[in-house]
Amino acid sequence: MDNYMTLKEAAKKWGIGDRRINALCLQGRIEGATRIGNMWVIPTTTMKPSDARIKTGKYVKEKS
Numbered sequence: 001m002d003n004y005m006t007l008k009e010a011a012k013k014w015g016i017g018d019r020r021i022n023a024l025c026l027q028g029r030i031e032g033a034t035r036i037g038n039m040w041v042i043p044t045t046t047m048k049p050s051d052a053r054i055k056t057g058k059y060v061k062e063k064s
Contacts, residue, residue: 003045004041004044006039006040007039007042021040022040024049031043031046031049
């Protein structure tokens with residue numbers, strides 16, 4: 001387990017909340033994240049995922 005970190009360790013390292021990291025793991029946005037029992041483990045070499053929020057202030061609703 002030396003090559004892995006917990007959600008709380010990743011939150012401290014990346015400067016975001018552990019609940020947000022949990023959501024990113026559930027969405028599959030953190031590469032290499034694995035669930036062991038009821039706990040997520042993340043490789044220590046994994047980079048923080050990019051922020052996919054809209055930054056321009058313009059939200060364009062897709063036509064269906």
